[in-house]
Amino acid sequence: MEDKLKKLSTSMDQEISKEKVFTKMDEQHILSRIKQDTKVPTNQPISFIPKLLTAALFLGIIFSSYLFFDNEWISKPNVFIKKETPVSPMLTYKISGEGSVRYSPYLDKGQLNIKLLIKNETSAKLKEPLSYRITFLNEKLVNAVGTKTFLVEPKNLPPLGPNERESITKQFVLTGEVVKEDLINAIQVDTISGTKALNTFVIDAIEIDAQITDKEVAEEKKEEPTQEKEISVGEAKQIFNQNLADLKDTFIKSGEKNNWGVDNPAIYEVAGPDFEPYVTENFSTNVLKKLLPIYYCQCDIGYLPRINQEVRFIVNSFNKNTIEISGIEPASDMKNIGYKWNFRLVKVDNKWKMDRWEETSLEGIDLNLTKDEARKLLTTESQNATFLKEVRLKGTTNYVFSVIGEEYESIVAISSSDTTLTHDYEVLKKE
Incomplete structure (x- = not known):
């Protein structure tokens, strides 16, 4: 503050020296008054001129100060501009x-x-x-x-x-x-x-x-027979995903072609050949034959695996002819229990085919999921999950999330043990 006052004083002095204190008209009035005052008898004290000079000087200072404030402070305001907080850069893929x-x-x-x-x-x-x-x-x-x-x-x-x-x-x-x-x-x-x-x-x-x-x-x-290269973990997952996508697509096309439904269940002998490019004889006999008659029930429960690609999606073993892979299908509102799936694919005539799959309920199994794994299980293309807190329900750790979709928002707890979902966890917590 002291430095600012010194700067102000110096600037005012400079401005006072630059600006004229008296105008031409002021000078004429002052001279005219002086001439009149010279006729006053000498026995009367001459006190008006010093007062006039003092007033004029004071007005000049005020006028100069006004110019200073007008030119310096107003034209160059001492405004502190708040720096914008830089936006955190988006994730850059390398x-x-x-x-x-x-x-x-x-x-x-x-x-x-x-x-x-x-x-x-x-x-x-x-x-x-x-x-x-x-x-x-x-x-x-x-x-x-x-x-x-x-x-x-x-x-x-x-x-x-x-x-x-x-x-x-x-x-x-x-x-x-x-x-x-x-x-x-x-x-x-x-x-x-x-x-x-x-x-x-x-x-x-x-x-x-x-x-x-x-x-x-x-x-x-x-x-020279073609030498096959060993596949990588990433390639093994891609092969599995492609095969599963082909199976789902074949179920859809077969249903449309044959009009399969509740009143017209699929017949294995008719639909089976459509799946031959993607499954082995072993899978066709032991899995497909049982699955086809119930697949087109038009019910809410799906019969094909819905494997989460972010959590416990593991390639257990692989070589140029065989892939063993496992994954988790988390609980959902329609089927509130999770499953662990195991798959086996084999190469037949230079083409990968599904040879076996098995599902096991997670009931009674403790996956010991982390908070981040639970978030990934609840996050999909159409909804996001935000962690709120951790609670204990029936002796099991549950993670509470705010789940927001395109047309809904809810609070849900997911079990770290078996992925079971609880919407009224506060009521359950009091029990």
């Missing part, structure tokens, strides 16, 4: 990628095989499946391929989970010959989510096969 290209020249055409390996480096699951834009940067290569860019949109692949990978292969038949120099730094790949590119890289791993004839290629295929 995607890594690499690729390789293999060129196989033939007598009249060439074949370009591009393989991509993509990994989700973040600790969160992607919101949607990825697509890939391949751009050819070399003019000769563009002419041989017939396009500048090509968008690869893998079908039926789920969004990548934390640290999961996916492998994508795309083949192009070339109409012109290219050499290795045409492929160096000539293929760019953009990893896309929605309309946003999450990662861009240029393929630098290039292989060129020796030029061979179609006949030689056919004979090589006969002599």
Whole structure:
């Protein structure tokens, strides 16, 4: 405060020295008054002039101060502007990628095989499946391929989970010959989510096969059986999800085609062949045969597994021919008890098929779910869950959440033991 007063005093002094105290008219009035006062007898005291000068000086100071306040304080107000709190940045997905290209020249055409390996480096699951834009940067290569860019949109692949990978292969038949120099730094790949590119890289791993004839290629295929690569955990989950999606789609199409319903239950001998591309004979005999007659009951209880992909979704074992996987189907309002599912898929004639599935009730089993796992079980595409508190109900830990959907909002407690849901937990708590 003291520094501000000093600054104000200094500024006022400067302004007083700059501005005129008396106007021309003031000067004329003062001189005229002085002349009149000179005629006053000498025995009368002359006191008016000092008073007038003092008043004029005071008015000049006030006037100068007004100019100072007008020019300095009003034109440059001492206003503190509140800095806006920066908005927390949205989650940024980190995607890594690499690729390789293999060129196989033939007598009249060439074949370009591009393989991509993509990994989700973040600790969160992607919101949607990825697509890939391949751009050819070399003019000769563009002419041989017939396009500048090509968008690869893998079908039926789920969004990548934390640290999961996916492998994508795309083949192009070339109409012109290219050499290795045409492929160096000539293929760019953009990893896309929605309309946003999450990662861009240029393929630098290039292989060129020796030029061979179609006949030689056919004979090589006969002599050398294809060596199958081991799959990854992420690929195992993708295979399972694809198979389950195919089964659900087949149930729908079979029902529409044959008009299955309560009064017309499905007949295994009629519907069974529709499922042959996706299930083994073992599954068809032991599971499908029992499931089909009751599946089209038009009741609220579903008969197909609804596996949560975020909690305890585990690949127990896998190799190039077998996948063992397990998951949790949490309790719902329609079926207020959770289930644990175990699945087995096998490869038959180079195609993955469901060989076995088993469900076990979670009643009497303690999953010992964490608060975060409980939140994930209650969170879906159409509703969000916000944790409120932890309570004990019948000796079991329950997590209370506010669940908000598009047209509803409720308070629900979920059991950490078996995922059972309780809406009136306050009443139950008093019992």
